[in-house]
Amino acid sequence: MPRPEEGGGRGAGGREDAQAQGQHQDPPVAPVQPSLGPSRDEPRVFGLDKFNGDNYAVWSFKMENIFDHYDLLEVMEGTENRPENDPEKSPWVRKCAQGYLLLGQALGSSQIRHISHFQREPAKGPKAWAALKGVHAPATAAVAVVLERQMAALRIDEGEPVEEGV
Numbered sequence: 001m002p003r004p005e006e007g008g009g010r011g012a013g014g015r016e017d018a019q020a021q022g023q024h025q026d027p028p029v030a031p032v033q034p035s036l037g038p039s040r041d042e043p044r045v046f047g048l049d050k051f052n053g054d055n056y057a058v059w060s061f062k063m064e065n066i067f068d069h070y071d072l073l074e075v076m077e078g079t080e081n082r083p084e085n086d087p088e089k090s091p092w093v094r095k096c097a098q099g100y101l102l103l104g105q106a107l108g109s110s111q112i113r114h115i116s117h118f119q120r121e122p123a124k125g126p127k128a129w130a131a132l133k134g135v136h137a138p139a140t141a142a143v144a145v146v147l148e149r150q151m152a153a154l155r156i157d158e159g160e161p162v163e164e165g166v
Contacts, residue, residue, distance in 0.1 A: 051111055056136035066102060066106075072125070076099040076129045077126070077129070080092070093122045096122060099125030099129065100118070103125065114131050
């Protein structure tokens with residue numbers, strides 16, 4: 001009896017057997033996986049690079065446009081507050097969850113740590129957006145002026161190590 005690796009039987013040689021009997025078989029095709037958005041290897045979502053800590057001003061501008069497109073900007077910015085006596089599954093809570101979802105999908109792995117602890121909160125979207133802004137937004141001009149004046153006022157005695165003066 002011939003072994004399958006020699007082409008006999010229905011094992012590896014089954015295709016040849018089917019062709020010999022006049023049957024047609026298509027070549028094997030890898031199954032097509034449905035696309036569920038960007039893969040792990042794809043660093044883009046919504047046409048923008050996932051945020052990994054660089055260029056916050058440009059990335060946040062693009063995210064604000066996305067939030068605005070989905071009518072979430074006021075909730076995410078905190079200008080639309082939760083109504084009093086609001087039920088747990090209210091439209092406001094759903095908007096917060098949608099904003100959090102969009103935000104999470106637009107973040108690289110290094111940034112998830114800044115927002116993941118808000119996951120179970122009703123106001124998770126606005127809190128996460130504010131947390132990222134607090135970490136990455138540059139200081140305002142007024143704060144920069146104050147810091148510059150404080151730095152200019154620092155004095156170090158001659159011969160003193162810089163570390164002690166700071």
